[in-house]
Amino acid sequence: MIAAALAYLAWSVSSLHVDPQRLLAGFGRALNILERMVPPDFSRWELLLKGMEESLQMAFAATLAGVVLSVPLGIAAARNLAPRPVYLAARGFIVAGRTFHEVIIAIFFVKLFGFGPIAGLLTLAFSSTIFLGKMLAEDIENVRAGPIEAVRATGAGFGQVVVYAVVPQVLTRSVGTAIYRLDANLRHSTVVGIVGAGGIGQTLSASFSRYDYDFSAAILLGIIALVALGEWFSDRVRRKLR
């Protein structure tokens, strides 16, 4: 087992053609870049702030769109609510949609809608819908059947059964998932800019291509602060929900 792992490691390392010279040169260059990154240049804070604001807006709008669209998708992908063909179609859509990295989806939206935050927004909305839909479907499938039977037995209609027996069982978890997704969208909003889909990632990508490393450092610190803050907020809210 260990021998096989070592053999694989050797094979993969050799196939990547890692050149020790380049590796060493890299460390030298890393020091150089690091030197140029310090001190971070916050003089263009307006540009930085605008990028972060755009990322935040993309994340908010995409989460909301995802929440709204994930409800029909989640119901369609729940084995215990949806008819079989609808269930299979919805599951297939989820599997295919989850496979592709946000950046791949973003590049298609950039091709369709042009450069800018709209492509980023649509990308994040798309992947949020898939993610939230999958989680909702699983929550619905794990609902206890007993209360549904009991509420039906009182003579309640379908809407009342959903409101009284299904919603209470999935609501808290769903709100928690949505808040987690808001946090995840904030992270992802920093990266879709790499292919021109707006947000702070686009600002960062531009600064790197100009070798503007002290500004890059400022942007990176901004991203770290933004993402850490988002995670702290989402952890807090979710802990309160429990």
Next chain:
Amino acid sequence: MSANAAKRYPEVWRRRTPGETLAGWLWIAAAAFATAWSVSALDIEWVFFKDAHVQAADLAERMWPPRWAYLPQILAPLVETIHIATLGTAIAVVFSLPLAFLAARNTTANGFTWAVGRGLLVASRSVNTVIWGLIFVAVFGPGPLAGVAAVAARSVGFLAKLVAEAIEEADRGPVEAIESTGAGTGQVYLIGILPQVLPVLIGTTVYRWDINVRESSVLGFVGAGGIGLQLYASINQFMWQQVLVVLLAILVVVILSEAASAWIRGRIS
């Protein structure tokens, strides 16, 4: 109920107190405000939406049929993608252990080392793999080496955070037993704590590996190696039939690695 007929019962019952109702409305107002702010400021050109479905249909048409002749050319980059994920994850494991001990409250040396550990953790986790890729391409130049470094840099924080949590929850019993034998701190960590957190480390490593396969599929966009390079090039050259082949190949690789990871994790636990 006849026995209680004389007694008067309240005819009003509210699910929530007025304070709770107010708090609920405030949350809704805040969400509505955030949404309005987000959508208005993104200044969306709604005209783009009008012909989007036509454009999408057009794109889909140009993708069909897939140009399977391209497949042999992308096999090597596909293998490279998996190598990047595996090596990056392996390096991350090595660095995550010391970082986890540094960032766990009960094993760190003092407040300062704990803050350093936490800071590294946050920095590693907050920067996306692709952005790490951007940085390492500047350092090592384009190629898979930058990709491996990027995957490792992002995964260290991911692994170390979960292992640090496991260390903080580790059973004190074995630790005290080894301390009582007069062992040094290093030995206590190695014999008393490491075996307890090993299952967590292995489980998260396998889980992270399959996330990393997905991440590696786009590292090529910033020049950090793997199949992303071929995808990006095909898109920029409008070779849509090639794009479809690459997308299908990624689909298969990602789904297979996800299944493999789930299978291994299932066998461990």
Next chain:
Amino acid sequence: MAAAPAGAKPPLLAIDKLTKVYPGGARALDAVSFTIERPEVIAVIGSSGAGKSTLIRCINRLVEPTSGSVRLGATEIVGLPPAQLRQARRRIGMIFQEFNLVDRLTVMENLLSGRLGSVGFLASFLRRYPPRDIANAFAMLDRVGLAGLQDSRADALSGGQRQRVGIGRALMQDPDILLVDEPTASLDPKTARQIMRLIGSLAAERERPALVNIHDVALAQGFSSRILGLKAGRLVFDGPSAELTPAVLTEIYGAEDWSRTIRPAGEDEEGA
């Protein structure tokens, strides 16, 4: 099992040749017929898989019967279209083994859910029930011994308390009949007897019959006046509880020593 005398009111419940065949061919009920003429507690006994649960669920069509007839007063339930079926279900209260409360809702909401068949969707969504329903719910809370717990969440209660809420919910419907499915199987012996006594006294107070599935023969005998015995989907015994003899039990359950199981009626304070 005499038919109702001509000209008299129809029986409270009349089951005729009720049959249920599950997909796959399992015959859970085989031409079961009986009538309930007066408000009394009727225990349905039989080994697991004998069809007790299917019988009860076919009456309010949570399980769709294959053939036969279920008449609740003057209403034929089998074949009712959905809207009328919901109307009919309002008149049938049901109590479950696993209580089947909605855990995250309050006790009050669980009680009020018994009124769902009688209020509109929007009113029930907004928790705006008629004042009379609210007052009745508070009275019910008092009656089942849970006064003051209206704002507790259902999952914060003990098993016995949860079953009291379940009983309250069924009675909030002001039903014509109570269907009770193994009400004590998830409870300890002492609580089980308390719950059976509560069901019995509530049924008597309201002059409604209760059809109770139960696998504990001693409990069945202690708290019911009539017993139905099911075996492999067929009704093999229908008579007063006092007539439940070892020979009958052998017929229902198969050969076993029954001398210690059967108790003289009325000896219900004995700890089990």
